[in-house]
Amino acid sequence: xxxxxxxxxxxxxxxxxxxxxxxxxxxxxxxxxxxxxxxxxxxxxxxxxxxxxxxxxxxxxxxxxxxxxxxxxxxxxxxxxxxxxxxxxxxx
Amino acid sequence: xxxxxxxxxxxxxxxxxxxxxxxxxxxxxxxxxxxxxxxxxxxxxxxxxxxxxxxxxxxxxxxxxxxxxxxxxxxxxxxxxxxxxxxxxxxxxxxxxxxxxxxxxxxxxxxxxxxxxxxxxxxxxxxxxxxxxxxxxxxxxxxxxxxxxxxxxxxxxxxxxxxxxxxxxxxxxxxxxxxxxxxxxxxxxxxxxx
Numbered sequence: 001x002x003x004x005x006x007x008x009x010x011x012x013x014x015x016x017x018x019x020x021x022x023x024x025x026x027x028x029x030x031x032x033x034x035x036x037x038x039x040x041x042x043x044x045x046x047x048x049x050x051x052x053x054x055x056x057x058x059x060x061x062x063x064x065x066x067x068x069x070x071x072x073x074x075x076x077x078x079x080x081x082x083x084x085x086x087x088x089x090x091x092x
Numbered sequence: 093x094x095x096x097x098x099x100x101x102x103x104x105x106x107x108x109x110x111x112x113x114x115x116x117x118x119x120x121x122x123x124x125x126x127x128x129x130x131x132x133x134x135x136x137x138x139x140x141x142x143x144x145x146x147x148x149x150x151x152x153x154x155x156x157x158x159x160x161x162x163x164x165x166x167x168x169x170x171x172x173x174x175x176x177x178x179x180x181x182x183x184x185x186x187x188x189x190x191x192x193x194x195x196x197x198x199x200x201x202x203x204x205x206x207x208x209x210x211x212x213x214x215x216x217x218x219x220x221x222x223x224x225x226x227x228x229x230x231x232x233x234x235x236x237x238x239x240x241x242x243x244x245x246x247x248x249x250x251x252x253x254x255x256x257x258x259x260x261x262x263x264x265x266x267x268x269x270x271x272x273x274x275x276x277x278x279x280x281x282x283x284x285x286x
Contacts, residue, residue: 005172009165013158016279020154023145023284036280043161043276051168052269058106061113065273068120072127072277079131080285086135 008050015039033080037073044069112263116270119233123274126229127281130222134286137218144219145286147212152203153283156196157275163192164272167241167265177255179248186245189268193238200231223282230278233271240264 003011019039022032045066049055054062079086106113134141170185207213214224244264247253253261 005165005168009161012161012165016154016157016161019280019284020150020157023150023153028285033285036284040277040280044273047161047164047269047273047276051164052266053107053168053171061106064117068124068273069277072124076127076131076277076281079128079135083135083138086132090132090135 003046003050005050008046012043012046015043030081033077037077041069041073108263108266109259112266116266119270120274123230123277126226127277130226130281133218133222140217140219141286144217144223145283147210148223148283149203149206150283152199152206153279155199156203157279159192159195159199160272160275163189163196164269166192167268171258171262171265174248174253174258174261175255179251179254182253182261183245183248186241186248190238190241190245193234193241196234197231197238200227219286226278226282230271230275233274237264237268237271240267 019036022028022036048062048065048069052065054065166185166189170182170189173179173182173185212220214221241264244253244261248261
């Protein structure tokens with residue numbers, strides 16, 4: 001799906017406002033953590049593909065940029081959802 | 093007659109130079125390391141990190157996010173303008189990007205003052221130590237980006253860039269997008285999910 005830079009900006013604003021609303025209401029559940037991580041991936045992809053104009057071009061540049069979000073966010077989600085496991089893993 | 097005088101945009105193979113991409117990957121790796129340190133510290137201090145985000149100024153964090161994503165849009169528009177050889181519009185969009193950066197710094201300053209009034213300091217607990225380390229580090233990147241974009245705006249005004257040669261400008265734009273990308277992860281991690 002092709003999206004213009006203006007629509008991309010509108011979508012980024014909308015996702016940010018929804019995230020802020022979640023932050024204000026408090027009570028982060030595992031479901032919300034996953035939802036926020038997906039929202040961050042969408043935001044990252046919008047910036048990389050539309051605002052940086054990397055979609056469909058410059059594969060060697062685009063792939064590591066996208067991987068940053070597709071790898072980092074699941075890792076963060078795992079760390080946030082299973083802190084006991086991470087604590088055990090990082091205890092000397 | 094070259095392409096610049098014809099007003100035809102020439103698309104380079106890679107946006108910006110390879111050097112700026114090495115810098116961008118290095119900076120993103122640095123932020124990734126900070127995020128992992130945050131995660132591990134959180135795992136060892138769950139109570140402090142669970143209570144931390146609720147004490148932060150969510151409005152300031154949200155406004156900073158809105159300003160930064162808007163600045164990314166502005167710098168993207170500046171690049172579109174220079175590709176069309178529209179230097180005046182490019183300068184206008186770059187000016188708006190720098191204004192967004194200045195707004196970010198102003199909001200961040202207000203947020204730190206607000207924290208101080210609430211008795212929140214870098215040594216309050218580990219959550220706030222990492223909060224200050226991450227956000228101040230990001231603020232420094234914004235300042236570097238603003239200085240870079242100011243220099244590039246001056247060079248554009250002096251006629252150094254046009255539709256045929258805008259690699260320097262694109263380097264600055266890519267760096268600015270990187271600053272936005274780092275904040276896109278930082279905001280929900282510290283302010284929302286904790």
